[in-house]
Amino acid sequence: MVLEITAMKNEEPPTQKEKESTKIFDGLGIRHLQVLLHFLGMVNGYCLRVSMSEAIVAMTEKNQTSDHPFEIYDWKQSEKSMIITSFFWGYAIMQIPSGYIAAVWSAQKLLSIGALLCGILNILIPTVAHYGDYIAICICRVGMGLCQSCLLPCIHTLLSKWAPPSERSRLGTIAYAGAQFGTVICFPISGELAANVGWPYIFYVFDTEEKAADKEKSDNKTVMKTPWKAIFTSVPMWALIIVHCGQNWGYWTLITELPTYMNDILKFNLKENGWVSALPYLVMWILSFPICWLADYALKKDISRGIIRKVCNTIAHWGPAIALIFLSTMSVHDPIIATAILVIAVGLNAGSLCGFQINHIDLSPNFAGTMMSITNCIASITAIIAPVVCNMIVYEKNVNQWNVVFYLAAAIYVLGNLIFIVFGSSEIQPWNNPENANVQKQSEKELTVV
Template sequence: MTAKSVGDTEVASSEGGPLNPPGTVGTRHWQIFLMFLGMMMAYALRINMSVTIVAMADSSSANVDFETYDWNEWTKSIILSSFFWGYTITQLPSGYLAQHWSAQRLLSIGMFICSILNMLVPLAAKYGDWGAVCACRVGMGLSQACLMPSLHTMLSKWVPPTERARLGTFAYAGAQFGTVIAMPISGYLAASSIGWPSVFYVFGTVSLLWTILFYICGADSPAQSKMISFDEKKFIQHSFNAESTKSEEKHVTPWVNICTSMPMWAIIIAHCGQSWGFWMLLTEIPSYMNAILSFDIKKNGLMSALPYLTMWLLSFPISWCSDYALKKGATRSLVRKISNTIAHWGPAAALVALCFAPADNVVLVVVILVFAVGLNAGSMCGFQINHIDLSPNNAGSMMAITNCAAAVVAIVSPLIAGVIITDENNVSQWHIVFYLTAAIYFIDNLIFIIFGRGEVQWWNDPSAKKPLK
């Protein structure tokens, strides 16, 4: 028999061969890569409308041969927010199904439906105008609500605690990568000879291909995987023993304990602040660049994607530094709070600086926007992964709760932007939005610093009793 030390856990192989160490590529890494691709396609489907809606409402910015619609700013804000109407409704049911049925099958089915509805958007616009487009987007939200609860549930079973920041961040980074590819590709397709409808057809088709791949090759956990080696399975199981995680056991979710936990509320507030800032900027940056910086749709899509490319690239050194700090003895709580501070107070400072930058200095404005969005990469090692820190057994349900609250904020943020910005060419109105977003970023992170925690909570184990004070 051989043994290998993993953190504080001694991991042994009964077959006499070496265990799969953290640095070796194994089945868990393949599963994480599939999750990364799933996040990438989910966000590509979710945000391609942010760029395409510019061409759908203004033919002069794209291919003039395709039909456009007389949509004002309020109508466009409703269309952009409608995804989250459905997304909010099915968060909690998705969390329950992911935890008690199958996260892998739930995500496969949800993304299949979402892909089909995305491909129906051009027909909906042609025959039903903006109301039918909203209906498609609501349906996409309903079906994609399973994304984060499913991923969190699978991550809690596949990723050892010692690799949590790196592998968890890589999976979540698919969101930024999906944004990076969706924005410029959407811009180029909308301006091409095949026009803006091709945006929905191309991304819908690629997403369907991923759905088939994930349904065949994905697995809920190492115990259900047919590809994993014995040694790697043992490595993962023994790694979880240090947290007393019963990841394969069915248990009753402690809803009351979760909802009355202050560290949980710290995550909820941080997630809502993140949702406000992320979706406010994501949905409004293309319009800002079109109206204030006078970019055509090709350049608009490319420049709008640049901040998210920076965010994606920064996610890797930040996640590595987080795991390195933990190995060197830093507490998990401290690491999560520092990461979240970079993610929220950094962009807050950048947005304030943006209000003082001359609007005609395009290079400076774009650089500040890159910082405002790019530093947000720290959130993946901050509040996002903190769900699993607090309770690996209930991570999917916890993500469903926080994501439900965050989805409500995502509905409100573009609508409020539509109320504030009555004239897209008025830079002062844009400054109001930037100041408001900076204030929300500052307050939510302050609460996370004060009340956030990094250790496993007593209610993670359903057989545990509440500790005496």
């Protein structure tokens, strides 16, 4: 007797009627509109998230050329590190609850409410800085993290409903590339604002809220019981957690500390700092499109989805690791050479969008949002630790101390991706459909008894 497990509805090819009902124009469907909205949500979220990395340079730079009458704060390195990482305190705490709420209530509504509240808290930062110093800023940033904790789980939940398996790499990359595009526009605009009109305007400009225009597929919506034990005892899931932690260490070390490195070591001024800091993320955003197209093309040519995910992620992690090692061997960091290496290091990280970042949906379309909330929760702790460790290593404007930071990031990139290569998977897991999994187990028991 052979027991067949039916695939979940998301994996079935759409009927002709369904295709026609989700078309906008020839070649474009509702799913493309959804992905555009996801992209804009990521842009908004990352502008609010990373603007502090550039703003804090202006807020603490005593030798500024601008004569704007805004306060300059004499914060210690540890206090600046606390401000940068405080966002992730709230962000990590609410990851798993956000994933659960998105699954049982509404990912669209949760995402819209979170974006609105995050924008309100962001606009308050200049005021609370004046009255409450860095502690008040940290409180605001914790609140922003709490509000933005729903961003990735909600988008993953929505993608799992709208993105066909053959288009996951493409649509997922377009959605998540909003993070790089947000960074690209945030850094130079922040630098220009700080140099020309004053640092408080960084927080006023990046205060647009995401419109609640996204839409969920709600046909025959049922809430499935989350198989927590199966998820946390899954080897591919733990490979995903580890590689996500490796990604966050390298990515957030660079994104939070790059403006400081550009200012202290490469000696770029405020305006130059913003533009040069954005350049690596512009390249990453541009590279994300050919990489996602190649990933989907390889899938059409019957190349294993697992191979595609691991190759893309290897490019994304081992490529930057080699670049950072090369940068670390330099005793003197020439601005042009160092910037070129950082462009390569960050740009190649685009492969992660078609690598581990979409792998949650491969393993379990039904629980992709919950899985993303778990991996992102643990990886967010890494994002808290990485800048703190960086500031413990770099306690003065010393190029050799920065070399240690880059060596460490490279080593973590290599180790995390190695574990993903060995233990990662792209096959749908049995616990994706708990009811069918239970039926299979019961049938196996009955067959054993017989």
